[in-house]
Amino acid sequence: MSYNMQxxxxxxxxxxxxxxLTSIVGVAVFAAVFLFNLGAQExxxxxxxxxxxxxxxxxxxxxxxTVDAQEQLGSSTSTPTNSGTQVSWVATATxxxxxxxxxxxxxxxxxxxxxxxxxxxxxxxxRCSATSTVRWAVSTSTVSGQQARxxxxxxxxxxxxxxxxxxxxxxxxxxxxxxSLSKQGTGTTSSPFLxxxxxxxxSFTNDSPTLPGAVVTFSSSSSDxxxxxxxxxxxxxxxxxxxxSTTTQTCNATTIATSxxxxxxxSSSYTIPIPYVDQNYNAFGxxxxxxxxxxxxxxxxxxxxxxxxxxxxxxxxxxLNGTSTLILTVDAxxxxxxxxxxxxxDNNSCLNSASTTEIINYQASVFRTTIGSxxxxxxxxxxxxxCYPSGVGTSTWNLSCTASSTSCTGTSDxxxxxxxxxxxxxxxxxxxxxxxxxxxxATDWSAAVSAVDDDFATSSFTTGSIGKELQAFLxxxxxxxxxxxxxxxxxxxxxxLTASTSFRATGNIGLxxxxxxxxxxxxxxxxxxxxxxxxxxxxxYEQVFATSTVGYGAASTSGNVLSSSSPGVxxxxxxxxxxxxxxxATARTYWGINVPISITFSxxxxxxxxxxxxxxxxxxx
Amino acid sequence: xxxxxxxMYRLFSLSSVIIFFFVxxxxxxxxxxxxxxxxxxxxxxTRNSTYEQQILIVRGDPNVPLKASxxxxxxxxxxxxxxxxxxEFVLPRxxxxxxxTVRVRIPDDAxxxxxxxxxxxxxxxxxxxxxxxxxxxxxxxxxxxxxxxIDKVIKDFKVRKIGISDLNEGTKIGWLYFPGKIxxxxxxxxxxxxDVAPSKVVFRIYDATGxxxxxxxxxxxxxxxxxxxxxxxxxxxxxxxxxxxTYLARYQIFNxxxxxxxxxxxxSILPYxxxxxxxxxxxxxxxxxxxxxxxxxxxxxxxxxxxxxxxxRNRVR
Numbered sequence: 001m002s003y004n005m006q007x008x009x010x011x012x013x014x015x016x017x018x019x020x021l022t023s024i025v026g027v028a029v030f031a032a033v034f035l036f037n038l039g040a041q042e043x044x045x046x047x048x049x050x051x052x053x054x055x056x057x058x059x060x061x062x063x064x065x066t067v068d069a070q071e072q073l074g075s076s077t078s079t080p081t082n083s084g085t086q087v088s089w090v091a092t093a094t095x096x097x098x099x100x101x102x103x104x105x106x107x108x109x110x111x112x113x114x115x116x117x118x119x120x121x122x123x124x125x126x127r128c129s130a131t132s133t134v135r136w137a138v139s140t141s142t143v144s145g146q147q148a149r150x151x152x153x154x155x156x157x158x159x160x161x162x163x164x165x166x167x168x169x170x171x172x173x174x175x176x177x178x179x180s181l182s183k184q185g186t187g188t189t190s191s192p193f194l195x196x197x198x199x200x201x202x203s204f205t206n207d208s209p210t211l212p213g214a215v216v217t218f219s220s221s222s223s224d225x226x227x228x229x230x231x232x233x234x235x236x237x238x239x240x241x242x243x244x245s246t247t248t249q250t251c252n253a254t255t256i257a258t259s260x261x262x263x264x265x266x267s268s269s270y271t272i273p274i275p276y277v278d279q280n281y282n283a284f285g286x287x288x289x290x291x292x293x294x295x296x297x298x299x300x301x302x303x304x305x306x307x308x309x310x311x312x313x314x315x316x317x318x319x320l321n322g323t324s325t326l327i328l329t330v331d332a333x334x335x336x337x338x339x340x341x342x343x344x345x346d347n348n349s350c351l352n353s354a355s356t357t358e359i360i361n362y363q364a365s366v367f368r369t370t371i372g373s374x375x376x377x378x379x380x381x382x383x384x385x386x387c388y389p390s391g392v393g394t395s396t397w398n399l400s401c402t403a404s405s406t407s408c409t410g411t412s413d414x415x416x417x418x419x420x421x422x423x424x425x426x427x428x429x430x431x432x433x434x435x436x437x438x439x440x441x442a443t444d445w446s447a448a449v450s451a452v453d454d455d456f457a458t459s460s461f462t463t464g465s466i467g468k469e470l471q472a473f474l475x476x477x478x479x480x481x482x483x484x485x486x487x488x489x490x491x492x493x494x495x496x497l498t499a500s501t502s503f504r505a506t507g508n509i510g511l512x513x514x515x516x517x518x519x520x521x522x523x524x525x526x527x528x529x530x531x532x533x534x535x536x537x538x539x540x541y542e543q544v545f546a547t548s549t550v551g552y553g554a555a556s557t558s559g560n561v562l563s564s565s566s567p568g569v570x571x572x573x574x575x576x577x578x579x580x581x582x583x584x585a586t587a588r589t590y591w592g593i594n595v596p597i598s599i600t601f602s603x604x605x606x607x608x609x610x611x612x613x614x615x616x617x618x619x620x621x
Numbered sequence: 622x623x624x625x626x627x628x629m630y631r632l633f634s635l636s637s638v639i640i641f642f643f644v645x646x647x648x649x650x651x652x653x654x655x656x657x658x659x660x661x662x663x664x665x666x667t668r669n670s671t672y673e674q675q676i677l678i679v680r681g682d683p684n685v686p687l688k689a690s691x692x693x694x695x696x697x698x699x700x701x702x703x704x705x706x707x708x709e710f711v712l713p714r715x716x717x718x719x720x721x722t723v724r725v726r727i728p729d730d731a732x733x734x735x736x737x738x739x740x741x742x743x744x745x746x747x748x749x750x751x752x753x754x755x756x757x758x759x760x761x762x763x764x765x766x767x768x769x770x771i772d773k774v775i776k777d778f779k780v781r782k783i784g785i786s787d788l789n790e791g792t793k794i795g796w797l798y799f800p801g802k803i804x805x806x807x808x809x810x811x812x813x814x815x816d817v818a819p820s821k822v823v824f825r826i827y828d829a830t831g832x833x834x835x836x837x838x839x840x841x842x843x844x845x846x847x848x849x850x851x852x853x854x855x856x857x858x859x860x861x862x863x864x865x866x867t868y869l870a871r872y873q874i875f876n877x878x879x880x881x882x883x884x885x886x887x888x889s890i891l892p893y894x895x896x897x898x899x900x901x902x903x904x905x906x907x908x909x910x911x912x913x914x915x916x917x918x919x920x921x922x923x924x925x926x927x928x929x930x931x932x933x934r935n936r937v938r
Contacts, residue, residue, distance in 0.1 A: 213830045274829040274867055316783055316872065316886035323782045323808040323852065329718045331653035331681050345867070345887050347829060414829070414867045415887055437660060437765070465884030466780055474762055475655025475679060506653045506681070514741070514763060520756060526749040567694050567741060607756040610743055614763040615659045 062177030063101040067092035069166030074188035077229040080196035081154050082293045087193045088151035093168040095144040102126055103148035104167040105136035114169040114176035126169035136164050158195040161228050196291045199224040199234045204285035204299030209307035212276040212347040215269045216304050222287045223264040235259055236266035237286040244286040246294050256283055261290050275349035275414045278308040309347035311451040311459040317343035318464030320447040326468050331475035331506035334423035343417050344451040350408035350416040352454050359416050361452035365389040368429050373448035373463045384425035384581045425581050430472035430508050439618045445470050475507030476613040491597030493552050497590035504584040510621035511575040512614045516568030520607030536601035540564045542594045552592040577621035653681025654760040661723045664769040665814045672725045672850050677718045687712045687744045695738030701726055731770045738766040775813035780882045782808040787889045789896050790865045800860035800905045808854045809847045816846035821875040822857040831869040860905040865892045
């Protein structure tokens with residue numbers, strides 16, 4: 001071996017120093033190993049393997065970050081982690097010694113303490129530093145180079161915002177190490193993680209009872225404790241059952257109402273549909289925050305009450321006597337079979353909660369329109385001339401109604417149709433004609449109806465929009481069986497008109513008479529009148545009449561002489577319009593006769609007198 | 622008998638007369654009789670018009686048949702008056718009321734004025750027989766005639782009844798929405814002298830409480846005319862775009878500009894298909910929807926037309 005001393009002058013001058021130093025170091029190392037028994041195993045192995053005569057202890061080095069730690073699912077202000085669910089972190093590290101490693105999440109930036117495994121590597125996870133108050137999570141032992149995952153279940157007791165530092169450590173037997181570099185993620189998966197706490201609800205109420213068609217408001221005393229970035233908003237769901245899906249955020253049965261997102265005291269309203277049966281309905285309140293986290297406990301039950309709606313009857317839904325005018329056809333009695341049809345509306349439907357009828361009764365009146373439904377209401381005073389109230393009972397006025405079998409089809413049906421029949425007395429005021437023929441020509445007849453529901457609420461007394469004329473009814477009865485002239489000799493006459501016939505107005509107008517007659521003889525028939533004979537025929541003009549007991553001559557000179565020629569003789573009898581159902585207005589016609597002196601025929605005389613009823617001037621009714 | 626003295630004869634005769642007058646008997650006595658209405662009245666007749674009025678003849682105790690004899694007392698216009706049943710007809714036994722129709726035919730030369738008169742109905746035995754030895758009493762009634770012939774058109778009516786039936790809600794086919802069809806029936810009495818029908822029917826439809834106006838609609842198409850003096854039912858069809866539900870409808874029936882009747886009705890719109898009732902077809906579509914159907918068709922027709930014109934020109938060249 002030779003050296004170029006000129007070129008290697010440093011070696012030549014320092015070689016001895018190195019030799020000495022090396023010897024000293026070697027002695028020192030030997031002494032240390034000997035004294036402290038360091039590297040016993042390694043040295044043995046060395047011995048076993050290669051029988052090395054030199055020893056070297058290579059110290060453990062900490063795992064190295066391969067992929068930085070991140071929240072596995074970002075837990076941020078927009079996507080906080082609901083309390084009770086896990087927040088997790090992932091990272092990948094590589095250990096130079098290929099040892100397993102741990103991913104540790106602490107709340108401080110101080111390096112945690114790695115702990116050495118006792119028997120098997122990867123069994124002793126590290127601890128956060130002493131200054132740390134919370135170890136958020138630590139992963140299981142993870143093979144070097146593979147992804148580690150650490151997770152913790154968030155609790156209501158957690159703060160809303162929680163800083164984390166991720167560490168990676170091994171548990172080397174000799175020198176466990178943590179990487180001195182912590183990680184905090186990036187972007188939305190970075191520290192801190194946010195806990196979304198449950199909203200609170202302390203009361204759940206509503207302002208019912210409420211009518212169908214109106215709004216019931218559900219209120220709550222509710223709030224949310226989370227305020228980071230901005231206060232969390234909450235939403236109230238009102239369900240028909242105590243069952244709610246937080247997954248779909250809908251009621252599992254029927255959703256009654258849903259509020260908008262509010263910062264506290266969420267309330268929602270519900271317009272009760274028409275129809276809706278009046279009763280109590282279950283309503284359960286559920287509060288969710290804007291991140292879908294539900295309150296626990298929830299609001300519970302707050303049954304709402306659908307109030308009883310008073311029935312209504314529209315004027316157009318009242319039909320008096322179909323399309324026909326009111327026509328009386330029974331003299332001195334009641335004409336039956338007039339009709340009244342009406343439809344009752346009830347916003348609680350036509351059926352009640354027991355599936356029986358909601359509308360249990362009705363009241364009605366039929367009246368001359370000018371009387372009015374205020375006077376002739378259901379409890380008005382019966383007057384056969386102009387007011388027929390149902391309150392008088394069927395013995396006085398037999399209003400008979402039945403509910404149509406085709407109406408009221410179920411709780412979705414608001415209507416119930418009634419078909420009624422009723423009678424009218426013969427005295428009912430006529431409203432047809434004109435000023436010259438009727439007093440009440442300018443009006444008509446109407447019907448008014450109200451309905452009573454099962455809560456005994458009575459609708460307003462509604463008058464139908466279409467009135468009907470009641471037709472004039474000219475009717476009379478002649479009650480007198482005979483005209484008792486008494487005893488007369490031929491050539492004599494009744495000095496005063498004392499014989500009379502009674503004429504009753506059995507319709508609804510006042511009457512006069514038109515009288516005619518035929519001569520009397522013993523051969524008279526309607527087809528063959530009497531011969532013109534002075535001895536055997538008593539001419540019709542020998543009979544006179546008047547409205548009072550005037551003298552024969554007076555009646556004769558006033559023109560009230562019976563005539564056989566058309567149109568007969570008008571007698572202004574002035575029978576008033578009858579107003580009583582039991583006693584008719586009556587007037588008498590007084591008769592007188594003169595038996596001509598020329599009459600010689602003895603025997604029975606036959607003749608025919610005709611009483612024509614004539615409508616009188618309405619001013620005389 | 623020859624021995625009977627004149628004084629005795631006179632006494633005998635007198636006795637007979639006295640007996641007769643004591644039994645002046647009303648054979649039909651106590652029986653009620655009447656007519657309704659006791660008039661034939663029309664104040665808006667025109668020349669060549671015909672008017673009919675039904676009169677009911679009423680008897681209180683129809684236990685025997687009677688013959689009704691009609692006498693028309695109408696000075697100057699008796700030939701216009703006809704009783705359809707004839708001048709004599711039977712009131713059958715057991716029939717408490719018998720209809721009689723008076724027909725009035727106004728000739729084309731009738732003077733424009735008011736005509737008054739009467740029709741008298743007299744009853745008697747069917748066989749014309751009367752009870753011997755008595756003055757029989759027959760009953761009757763007078764029907765007043767009041768006719769006014771005018772040379773003025775009167776277009777008027779009276780509503781006797783209205784009705785509305787449930788309907789299906791409208792339906793959407795493609796982009797076209799066919800509305801529900803409200804059938805609003807109106808029984809009209811034509812009180813004028815020309816054919817008449819409501820000029821317009823308007824519905825304002827509110828929510829069930831009547832507080833919120835939801836839709837205003839009027840009838841589509843013309844309403845059938847009713848002859849003068851007749852009473853007939855006509856139907857107005859109105860479209861509605863409202864969904865199923867219960868509503869309050871405030872209706873108005875117009876005769877030209879005059880509102881003849883208005884009121885409120887309950888309106889039930891049922892889910893589509895509930896009733897087997899035809900809805901509105903094309904005529905019920907909104908203007909925009911109609912245009913969306915018509916315009917493409919017109920465009921196609923125009924293109925076809927232009928195509929043929931173009932071909933014809935090419936042939937000519």
